[in-house]
Each structure stands twice: as C-alpha cells, then as structure tokens.
Amino acid sequence: MAKVYSERFFTANGIAVETAYWVPSGKRAIVRSVVAANTQSEAGYWFFYVAGNPTYYRAYQALPQGDSVDMRVVAYGGQSIKVYTSAAALYVTVSGYLFEDPAMADAPEGDVSRTELDHATLLPGMA
Numbered sequence: 577m578a579k580v581y582s583e584r585f586f587t588a589n590g591i592a593v594e595t596a597y598w599v600p601s602g603k604r605a606i607v608r609s610v611v612a613a614n615t616q617s618e619a620g621y622w623f624f625y626v627a628g629n630p631t632y633y634r635a636y637q638a639l640p641q642g643d644s645v646d647m648r649v650v651a652y653g654g655q656s657i658k659v660y661t662s663a664a665a666l667y668v669t670v671s672g673y674l675f676e677d678p679a680m681a682d683a684p685e686g687d688v689s690r691t692e693l694d695h696a697t698l699l700p701g702m703a
Contacts, residue, residue, distance in 0.1 A: 581674040588622070588659035588668045596658040597670070599651045607649040607657060608672040613642040620663025624670070627655040636666070653677060 585605070588595035599605045607626065614620055614636040621635035626649050634643055651657050659668045 580676075582671070583674045584669060584671045585657055586659075586670055588661050588670070589664075589666065590661055591664050592660075592662060594658055594660045596656050598656050599653050599674075601653040602677055603653050604675045604677040605651045605657060606673045606675070607647055607651070607670055610645040610647065610659075610668060610670050611643070612645075612666065612668045613640075614663065614666050615640055616665035618663050618665050620661070620666040622662065622666060622668050623660040624668075625656070625658040625660075626651050636663075 583605075585597040585607070586595055597605075610624055610632065612622060612634060617638050617640065619636060619638040621633065623630055624632040624645075631649055632645060632647070634645075657670060659670060661668060
C-alpha cells in the first residue's frame, strides 16, 4: 500500500521572488490548496506554476485581501512547483499530498496532440 503524506510544500513571499519546491524522485505530489494573503495596502500579484507551466494567477488591489484556491494539480518526481510573488506583504502557501511512487512515473501514459488553428469554429447551435 502506497504511503500518502499531507504536506505544506512551502510559503512564498517577497518582491520579485520565485519560490520552488522540487518533487523528490520516487514521489508524486498533488497540490490541493493554494492560500494567499495580501496583508497590507499594497498592490501585488502572484503566479503558480507546475512543471514550468503557468497554472494559476491572481492580482490584488492595494488593500488587504486573500484567497483560498482548491485544486488538484499533479507534479511528478523531478518536476517543480513554483510561486512567483511581486509584493513584500504578499504570502502564498502551497499544500497538498505527497505520494510514494515506486514506479517513478514522470508523466501519465497516453498521447497529447496540439493543433494550431486559423480560427475557432463555433459549436453547433452557437452561431
């Protein structure tokens, strides 16, 4: 039976700072929650990345406010979970689960294809 650990991966903070957690080899991380707090009257924003891909973004006006984002994003062994923060009073905490992954998967099986289109076609009934 695989061992599952509930983890606070990190808290990010700072002006123009990128904070990263690298998933250990033989593990798989599921990000379940990203909680952010802008604690002072300062405008700011943060970006959330998994495996180098932008996954979530949030901007705040110059007043105290916060968010709790529920998600289920997977990062495999050797991949990064990162947050970029733009303001001194902006704190972003990333937490979730860390699974044992004895198969040491680096990506799910299957194919993904991307096709560049000249224009978007409307679905039937949307014209």
